[in-house]
Amino acid sequence: MRILLAEDEKELSRVLIAAMNSRGYEVIPVYNGQDAVKKASDEIFDLMIFDVMMPLMTGIEAVKKIRLAGDKTYIIMLTAMSEVDDRVTGLDSGADDYVTKPFSLKELLAKLHSLERRNENYTEDVLGFGDITLINTEQRLESYNSISLSAEETKLLNLMILNADKKLDSKALIEHTWPKNEGVDDNTLWIYISYLRQKLHSVSAHVSILGEKGGPYRLMRNSEVDNK
């Protein structure tokens, strides 16, 4: 799992990184809300952990901004014991869960472990973006027409919708789409990106995948493409 950690207390951040690394998670640390929003909009994460009280922008503000951008990544808030009500835990602004400080590392790691299992088996049945609908259960893409997708195309498009508008690098896309050790490289990814492009075109979707061979790739509404 790839985790975005926003925690301004350097010492706590270091401990959390070490603990999560020891479980094989990749952790990208930032130290304020503003950087958290920036990172979240640029890269794919499986999970985000935000402290509430942070300089420049609070964790709550950061969650609001991230949700407003359409990002549906699971977010856990770290809140002080005294702040436990929905307004301050962040649940109101779009966070999915919270852990009260002081917390035991064991508890947090157990939570991450259960999330990891959930992520592996769980995808939304139906996802929408712009004028397209992806029906995960049936591996079908719909817009003005419909067309079938392969298992890999479905995973890839699912991921791109969940991370729409972000520039996604090849490595992240490959890691999240194919099992490890399958030896999938840029060339294979390029073919699948090409399949998806043609399929989007064939259902007359007003949504495009931008990017050259080698990536990064970016799913955008056509109406937004001209402005970028």
Added chain:
Amino acid sequence: MEIYGVYGKYLPRVKEFVMNKIVEMNQTEILRKNEKLYEHLIGRVKTEDSMIEKCQRKGLSLNSKSSLTECKDAIGIRVVCNFIDDIYRVVNLLKQQDWCNVIKEKDYVSNSKQNGYRSYHLIVSVKTDFPGIEAPKNGRYFVEVQLRTIAMDSWASLEHEMKYKHNVKNAEQIGKELKRCADQLASCDVQMQTIRQVIHEND
């Protein structure tokens, strides 16, 4: 009953004329070292009975004017292509021909029908050396040209079988399965098209 009247005898000859023109278009493409335009070509003149049935259904009087000008599919030609792109190549070439005018087109390839039907339909008007309904010498005849891939063609045959067999059990369920099948075939068509483009990427 002869609904086509005196013009009936020219219909097979107009059909042959148009098919030959399309064969020539293909030969020109091959001479230019391009891929062939289509896999095969078939043509038919609508039988008197079907035309009478159609005119009755549409509330048209049963005469040569209805059957040749109001109905524009007395002559039908189907071009079955290997790849989706080839359909559009043929459409573009047809639009440049001096022997015909495209007067109507419907793109059910990029805008499939509800049941999953995909094809590109064109009505062309062809100037001929035969007498026609509004000109005693160089008559104009309408021809419906249908373009589709091999996969779309197989699908349409199956759908046709289902449509004309009236006692199908679970018609609704079979309709759903046919639609799903159409989406899968479209997926394969797009995949083959993409692979072809990747192969030729560096040409």
